[in-house]
Amino acid sequence: MNKQELVDAVAASTGASKAATGEAIDAFIGAVTAAVRKGDTVQLIGFGSFSTGARAARVGRNPATGAEIQIPAAKTVKFTAGKAFKDAVNGH
Known part of the structure; x- marks a missing residue:
């Protein structure tokens, strides 16, 4: 499902216009992105939570040449599914 299909599904479910949806x-x-960018965790009870993680700097290899390269440290975005969401996906 892409974003437009999500908009269509939510609009059909709520009866709101597609533009408003x-x-x-x-x-x-935008709100989730801004919160996670600040380092906050966004928890949606029953669905899951969005948070940041850290990936340490490390040495990698260029697969074409075999040369070692430095891979810098980076922030990562994590999504952890909530229990209700997992149960719904697993059919419980």
Whole structure:
């Protein structure tokens, strides 16, 4: 499911217009992005949580030449599924 299909599904479920639903989804994505960028965790009870993680700097290899390269440290985004979401996917 892509973003437009999500907008269509939510609009059909709520009866709201597709334009309003699209704006709401964009606002949701923006709010989650801003919170996680600040280092906060966004918890949606029953669905899951978005948070940041850290990946340490390490030495990697260029697969084409075999030369060693330095891979810098980076922040990562983590999503941990909630129990209700896992149960729904597993059919419990």
